[in-house]
Amino acid sequence: MTGAEGGDAHVVLSAITRVYEGRPLDLALARGEFFAVVGPSGCGKSTLLDVIAGLARPTSGTVVFEGARVEGRVPDGVGVVFQEDASFPWLTVHDNIAFGLKYTSVAADEALARVDYAIAFMGLTDFRTAYPAQLSGGMRQRVCIARTLVQKPRLILLDEPFGALDQQTRLLMGDELLRLWRETGATVFLITHALDEAAMLSDRIGVMSARPGRFLEIMETHWPRTRDSTIVGNDDFGRLTSRLWTQLRGESIRALGHAGAVGVNQ
Numbered sequence: 001m002t003g004a005e006g007g008d009a010h011v012v013l014s015a016i017t018r019v020y021e022g023r024p025l026d027l028a029l030a031r032g033e034f035f036a037v038v039g040p041s042g043c044g045k046s047t048l049l050d051v052i053a054g055l056a057r058p059t060s061g062t063v064v065f066e067g068a069r070v071e072g073r074v075p076d077g078v079g080v081v082f083q084e085d086a087s088f089p090w091l092t093v094h095d096n097i098a099f100g101l102k103y104t105s106v107a108a109d110e111a112l113a114r115v116d117y118a119i120a121f122m123g124l125t126d127f128r129t130a131y132p133a134q135l136s137g138g139m140r141q142r143v144c145i146a147r148t149l150v151q152k153p154r155l156i157l158l159d160e161p162f163g164a165l166d167q168q169t170r171l172l173m174g175d176e177l178l179r180l181w182r183e184t185g186a187t188v189f190l191i192t193h194a195l196d197e198a199a200m201l202s203d204r205i206g207v208m209s210a211r212p213g214r215f216l217e218i219m220e221t222h223w224p225r226t227r228d229s230t231i232v233g234n235d236d237f238g239r240l241t242s243r244l245w246t247q248l249r250g251e252s253i254r255a256l257g258h259a260g261a262v263g264v265n266q
């Protein structure tokens with residue numbers, strides 16, 4: 001098992017495989033941990049997230065969340081933010097966020113209070129009656145995160161939530177995600193293709209190989225819980241991102257099928 005063994009494991013993946021033959025994948029996330037996954041395009045990151053969320057079944061192995069096996073549906077307490085912008089164009093910001101509570105047993109006044117809180121927390125107060133088409137890409141992603149936040153998830157799974165944003169907006173959204181993580185105490189599992197994002201945000205970073213994806217290495221960052229994007233000026237940050245790139249370069253080339261052309265044949 002990889003990391004977080006023992007009593008405080010919040011999520012445990014044991015001997016997971018899906019479809020392809022290959023080494024099974026083990027991972028344990030500690031409660032309140034911020035874990036990021038990086039890996040070449042197509043290596044199975046989104047597939048792994050789907051397995052953890054209960055949206056895809058592993059071919060073998062088990063996922064356990066808070067002591068119960070995950071099977072066939074997203075467990076209570078788990079929130080998912082998908083790779084693509086999933087806001088509903090026909091609903092206002094307020095109604096998009098409230099949608100996250102539509103099919104739950106949360107009472108109406110509590111639901112409204114949570115929606116108001118999430119709108120304020122995500123800095124969307126001036127846009128509560130706006131429609132997604134009137135928002136920037138970053139704001140639309142904040143709507144999607146707020147929609148998950150209102151469910152008060154104890155485990156938040158995010159699939160490249162800032163993939164479409166420019167660099168500076170991405171770093172600032174990262175700060176907001178860190179604030180959310182600190183204030184809610186949730187466990188976060190974040191897929192990203194941005195190595196700097198992984199290095200800045202996480203307690204641990206899992207580096208995945210080309211398909212069939214498995215963890216080549218799991219790096220610990222040792223950042224304080226109070227970190228934010230100013231960490232990008234830190235020497236350790238530079239060392240971490242360059243180590244990530246060293247690990248990933250060969251894998252990404254392999255994933256693209258260009259190994260011969262650029263002389264990488266490991």
Ligand SMILES: Nc1ncnc2c1ncn2[C@@H]1O[C@H](COP(=O)(O)OP(=O)(O)OP(=O)(O)O)[C@@H](O)[C@H]1O
Nearest residue numbers: 018019020040041042043044045046047048211212
């Ligand atoms: N272990 C696996 N078993 C079955 N199918 C897989 C596996 N890994 C990846 N795939 C398939 O490969 C394709 C790409 O996988 P996936 O979307 O998970 O990759 P990704 O790492 O999220 O890529 P990207 O970085 O481009 O988003 C999908 O069609 C998926 O079904």
Ligand SMILES: [Mg+2]
Nearest residue numbers: 045046047083
């Ligand atoms: Mg993906």
